[in-house]
Amino acid sequence: MNYIHHKATMDLRAFHGIDINLYPLFIAVFEQKSISKAAHILSITQSAASHALQRLRRQLQDDLFVRTSAKMQPTPLAEQIYPEIKRALITIQNISIPHQVFEPKAAQSLKIAVHDEIEPMVFPKLVAHFQQFNPEIQFSSIKLDRKNIIADLAAQQVDFVIDLEQVLGEKIKFERLIQDQFVVCTQQTEMSEHIYLASPHIGVSSRRTGVLIEDLYLSRKQLSRQIFLRCQHYSTALQVLQQYPTAMLTLPQNIVSHLQIEHTLNIFNVPVKLPHINMGMYWHKDLEENKRHRFLRNEISKIFA
The missing domain is CATH 3.40.190.10 (Periplasmic binding protein-like II)
Structure with missing residues (x-):
């Protein structure tokens, strides 16, 4: 991808034939190794995701992903362009999102994975707090699967995991909510x-x-x-x-x-x-600057402050 860095001029007319909306799908499929999971993250149907991927394949003249053992494996070209595309999308996101103000009423749902025994300590307070902003907000308490915490957060199957403190890698962030004994x-x-x-x-x-x-x-x-x-x-x-x-x-x-x-x-x-026992919330690093996610995170912190 050296030509991206060394090319001094930009042909703005070329963007007329580029559908930039296809590239978030590319990132989602690359990271999830699954079209269905990528479609879920982007809130589109699997059929729409498959058709969009076909258009991107034609645009880049490469298969991009090959299905093997029920997973979508990236081609050499996909491996090569992934870092550049992600950096470009993050740059666009960082430029655009700071100028948008998240309205609390726009919080339509909150999905948290939590252990059965911890649920009574957490959910009554969450429901009472967030219904102040939106009485119709939908709450989901999902059974905690400790083996899949990282995957569930990365795939945005849940917004947060609430559990005892442990080290889950550099991609997963943690904030203590309760200290117990x-x-x-x-x-x-x-x-x-x-x-x-x-x-x-x-x-x-x-x-x-x-x-x-x-x-x-x-x-x-x-x-x-x-x-x-x-x-x-x-x-x-x-x-x-x-x-x-x-x-x-x-x-x-x-x-x-x-x-x-x-x-x-x-x-x-x-x-x-x-x-002491530290219990807190986990979230994926990629959502650190997401306006909705930041709002939810800050409000949960206030509940247990």
Whole structure:
């Protein structure tokens, strides 16, 4: 693509035959490796996306993408021109968008991927806050799939992911919303490090396998506990606690207020010093300057400030 940098003049008449609207589709197909996903991002039908791609192929006289193993793989020319096209579109976007003011009423929808147990902490506040701007806004709480967080954000299947803090790479941004700490729920009336570590525990996780975050922290202190039951929901764990007088459940303090705790159960601070839990929102770096996305992001930050 050196000719782009070295050519000193521009033939403005040539733009009469160029459909610039085809190039966002090129970027979407290149990044998603899928025409259907690209169509979803651009809010057009798959048929319209396929026809637009054919026009771009004719315009550039290259296949651009070849279907292999259910994915659209870029041709050598597509690989070569992708960086230049993306830079050009970002430049056009940055010139145009700053002069546009986003109207809060234009926020028609909000899609967030969130874990079942975190949903009660988040969505009532979101609904109450955003309906001030648009009473008809549509909310979607989507089951969190931790394996596909990056892909879902990149494909704009969701606007945000709200989850515990973790490193997801340079393309994914994170902002802390809530800082929490672990507490212990049990029928026992006393608590100490010895009692805590010697008692049978219930672990809660939506994952089939893997170490619970509490046990990861304990192992760093060369401590361990016995988990006799691993289940998916805290409500289930609380019911089991009623049947086992010595059993213990470790859970985030903020979740306690959204659960029905029987009077026979006691809440204690964890007698072992564990790090705070940071929960926040994730979004894709490419949407950092998007007016709608920035508005939603700022308002969510205000809710939990």
